[in-house]
Amino acid sequence: MQQGHRVVCIDNLQTGSMANIAPLMNHSDFMFYQHDVITPYPVPGEVHEIYNMACAASPPKYQADPVHTMKPCVIGALSALDLARDKGARVFQASTSEVYGDPDISPQPEGYNGNVNPFGPRACYDEGKRAAEAMFHDFHQRFGTDIRIARIFNTYGPQMDPRDGRVVSNFINQALTGRDITIHGKGQQTRSFCYVDDLLNGIEALMAHEDGLTSPVNIGNPGEFTVLELARHVLRLTGSSSGISFHPKPQDDPMQRKPDIGIAASKLNWAPKVALEDGLVRTIRYFRASLGEPAPLEVAARS
Numbered sequence: 186m187q188q189g190h191r192v193v194c195i196d197n198l199q200t201g202s203m204a205n206i207a208p209l210m211n212h213s214d215f216m217f218y219q220h221d222v223i224t225p226y227p228v229p230g231e232v233h234e235i236y237n238m239a240c241a242a243s244p245p246k247y248q249a250d251p252v253h254t255m256k257p258c259v260i261g262a263l264s265a266l267d268l269a270r271d272k273g274a275r276v277f278q279a280s281t282s283e284v285y286g287d288p289d290i291s292p293q294p295e296g297y298n299g300n301v302n303p304f305g306p307r308a309c310y311d312e313g314k315r316a317a318e319a320m321f322h323d324f325h326q327r328f329g330t331d332i333r334i335a336r337i338f339n340t341y342g343p344q345m346d347p348r349d350g351r352v353v354s355n356f357i358n359q360a361l362t363g364r365d366i367t368i369h370g371k372g373q374q375t376r377s378f379c380y381v382d383d384l385l386n387g388i389e390a391l392m393a394h395e396d397g398l399t400s401p402v403n404i405g406n407p408g409e410f411t412v413l414e415l416a417r418h419v420l421r422l423t424g425s426s427s428g429i430s431f432h433p434k435p436q437d438d439p440m441q442r443k444p445d446i447g448i449a450a451s452k453l454n455w456a457p458k459v460a461l462e463d464g465l466v467r468t469i470r471y472f473r474a475s476l477g478e479p480a481p482l483e484v485a486a487r488s
Contacts, residue, residue, distance in 0.1 A: 258313025338405025
């Protein structure tokens with residue numbers, strides 16, 4: 186909107202929050218419709234860009250109703266593609282590092298086909314996103330649809346729901362409320378955490394790219410941390426006295442996540458800038474405010 190665009194936002198609020206868009210609701214160039222993307226959504230007038238971000242992204246959320254999870258992944262992507270074809274718009278697909286499953290190579294480049302279990306508790310999301318990528322490929326090949334696909338790695342930052350269920354929000358929420366931090370397995374599985382501002386800069390760069398970059402592009406931070414290391418960072422930065430408890434590792438939980446961002450670096454001139462510790466400090470500050478806690482003296486992040 187600051188760049189002069191009119192924005193139409195469509196969300197069924199399964200995981201979204203009206204509080205996140207409250208400052209925009211009275212803006213003349215912003216329109217919100219509460220709607221589920223598994224039903225087509227006609228938009229009047231010209232449309233130049235479509236961002237298909239719809240789908241619960243944390244395992245507790247998408248496993249709560251796996252049948253519905255598949256629907257926005259597949260039918261919702263089809264709705265976005267049909268609209269893009271009708272309007273002649275460029276369309277963005279928020280794909281995921283989960284298309285790589287439990288990878289047997291590291292880092293994961295875009296050319297790696299993955300190691301995904303199609304018959305398990307995570308398949309509704311993993312295979313749903315893979316199917317969406319296939320449809321984006323086929324619309325581009327058959328109809329010339331102008332597509333962009335980002336494979337997004339673990340993202341965190343302010344405005345996350347404290348009850349989101351992903352590892353960063355879980356750990357911060359548990360530390361701030363004095364509960365044990367729960368780790369599944371021994372905590373040696375690794376993740377690469379990308380701060381939300383870096384992610385959005387990468388998406389903007391991808392959508393602005395004019396040289397036909399229609400193949401998937403990894404957008405994530407290649408800094409790799411074990412889940413146990415993350416827990417210790419959160420405990421130190423919150424000053425929490427919470428303990429750590431270990432629980433059985435869920436089925437198909439990947440042991441490693443690390444993006445190869447060579448294409449994003451060379452084609453988009455993009456790389457993440459926010460270090461994990463800096464991003465955690467900002468996120469913890471937001472969570473404290475969300476929980477109504479007074480802001481204590483924070484542990485300073487390393488520069």
